[in-house]
Amino acid sequence: MTLISRVLGLVRDVVVANFLGAGAAADVFFFANKIPNFLRRLFAEGAFAQAFVPVLTEVKSLDDEATMQDFVAKVSGTLGAIVFITAIFGVIFSPVLAALFGGGWFIDYLNDGEKAENFVLASSMLKITFPYIFFISLAGLVGAVLNTLNKFAVAAFTPVLLNISIIICALFLGPLLDEPAYALAWGVFFGGIAQLGFQLPFLYRAGLLQRPKWGWRDPNVTKVRTLMIPALFGVSVSQINLLLDTLIATFLDLTGSISWLYYSDRLLEFPLGLFGIAIATVILPALSRNHVAKDPRAFTANLDWAFKIICLLGIPAAVALVLIAEPLLMVIFQRGEFSLNDARMASYSLMAYGSGLLSFMLIKILAPAFYSRQDTKTPVKYGIITMVCNMLFNLILAIPFGYVGLALATALSGTLNAILLYQRLHKTGIYKMSRDTLVFNVRVFVSSALMGLSIFLLNETFVWDSALLLERIYMLVALVALGLSVFATSLLLVGIRPRHLKIFKSA
Structure with missing residues (x-):
């Protein structure tokens, strides 16, 4: 759905x-x-x-x-x-x-x-x-x-x-x-x-x-x-950051800055919503049941499962967004009033946003680990820290990089938020990533790197600017198909099997 x-x-x-x-x-x-x-x-x-x-x-x-x-x-x-x-x-x-x-x-x-x-x-x-x-x-x-x-x-x-x-x-x-x-x-x-x-x-x-x-x-x-x-602060830091981006963008000389940020954010929201928010929607009731039932083993198993799924989907998605940002925008949006220049300008902010995709997705499962235990103070504390840092990043990066700096600041603050949330879970003994999950994620990273290399090499052989729409579609499909094939094959070669994901406990 x-x-x-x-x-x-x-x-x-x-x-x-x-x-x-x-x-x-x-x-x-x-x-x-x-x-x-x-x-x-x-x-x-x-x-x-x-x-x-x-x-x-x-x-x-x-x-x-x-x-x-x-x-x-x-x-x-x-x-x-x-x-x-x-x-x-x-x-x-x-x-x-x-x-x-x-x-x-x-x-x-x-x-x-x-x-x-x-x-x-x-x-x-x-x-x-x-x-x-x-x-x-x-x-x-x-x-x-x-x-x-x-x-x-x-x-x-x-x-x-x-x-x-x-x-x-x-x-x-x-x-x-x-x-x-x-x-x-x-x-x-x-x-x-x-x-x-x-x-x-x-x-x-x-x-x-x-x-x-x-x-x-x-x-x-x-x-x-x-x-x-x-x-209100803890769970919505990324949205507050986007509002701050919009406010600063109204001061920029380039007409279209808000639109370029919007279109790149919409492509970022596709994997974030499909994978991150969907998994978070499922995990919160499960973690809440585990907490009410006083079952820490199931609680940890649920978070481990979510961590694996997020990394399995989020790491390759982030690599792909950064590498084929401009082709994606050209194929999906370039028509009517949306020009080639708009696609190129939006691709820069998409690459910046994409660098923080995994962090944004991890926040969606790390924050519920606190909320399921009815602890809202910890995420809000880190949320406020992150928001302040995002404002500083905006001021530092917006001057040399304009709207792209705003997107990069959002990615950096999201990464900081994810790190702080995990460190707190680890320090308090609520959740510590298992060795099995760590090894799994390293294997996913290696497979994603091989996928990214294959996409990069094929992409270099094609001239996007002068190509017709149908040619662009064919090439984009080829890039995606190649990336999926290399990623799936690499996962099998490094030893990942479907059984590694069957540890989720719903009660």
Whole structure:
């Protein structure tokens, strides 16, 4: 389901690239979508889920259906009220938010600069995209409940509806508007409604669709919000870093910087979402059950399994993203308003992001190791350290390298975060990578290096700039096929077998 969602997400981005390219209007839409998307990561997929799932697992272990129904009703009522007020606030104060996160555009607006119109457009577009936070937060709540019940497919498929909504609005509503970018904003709005509506029948079948209640002082709700407040920073550091990147990018002279960062981030999100987030979604309920059952051996086995899977998929994915960044962008996005220069410029930031892919994926499994134990303070402490370091990296690298420096700073801060999380797990005795897992990961690294060498040598024989689209597709398929073949063969030669991955314990 996650694969289907990510593939359709790429189709959506192809439509957007063809529709807007990497110009000023594209920069504004990505800006207006990033702020509510950031809040979605906090309320829906990030801090809320990390705090809610362990407590829900604890309540579920009591085998008291009435208590669980009451808990879900109070959480949905409390969360719903908070995000509703947040959405109203965002709509009313959209100019303030546009000024806060788009400082460069706001300064131009005050001084009648060339990017003044960007600020005006961003302010009005935020009024359309901001209500998305209400619908998607409740959809995230429903998805978290279903995941705890081991019904993962529904929540994993739900983002498909957002992608379809944006595509339909771009193709059919866009030509009717004076500013086509507004069509994409409306696609986000309707996509939020569709995602929530799609999941409610499944919640009803599970017997947990209850009338929302205000439950701020309920003991279990109190536990969730107590865990969630520090997790707002800890789990969403990468999103905060991306917002900081966007803010700094509004000050850069190059029009298209935000768009180039967006398109490269979208390609990074494909393996990150398909592998990292999908595995994290599965691992959190399992680790929570292990902790409640006081089964440290199963807890360690689960983390070892996740570590192996992340490295098996993340290391070769990172190598491939860095080596074929430009060909990927050319084949996927270069058409319509998206030019060859846009593909080349975005490839530089994709290579920088790609260097941190493994770290981003590891964070997705290391942070749940703390959250499953209802420890949100440790990740938030390291999250704050990482965020401060990212700001310093931005200031140091943005001056000589521009938007590429921003992407590189994000990768460096992500790597620092992963290292700090693992060191803490190791030092406190919660988790230590087994020798078997270490040997496994070294073998994966060697296989990935051989794969990368083969891709590099073949790529050097082809001239991408002058090739036709069909020729580029053939060559990209050849690169991917060669890489997969060499990687799979190398894994067998270094001794990795399927049985090495069959150690995951779900209970």
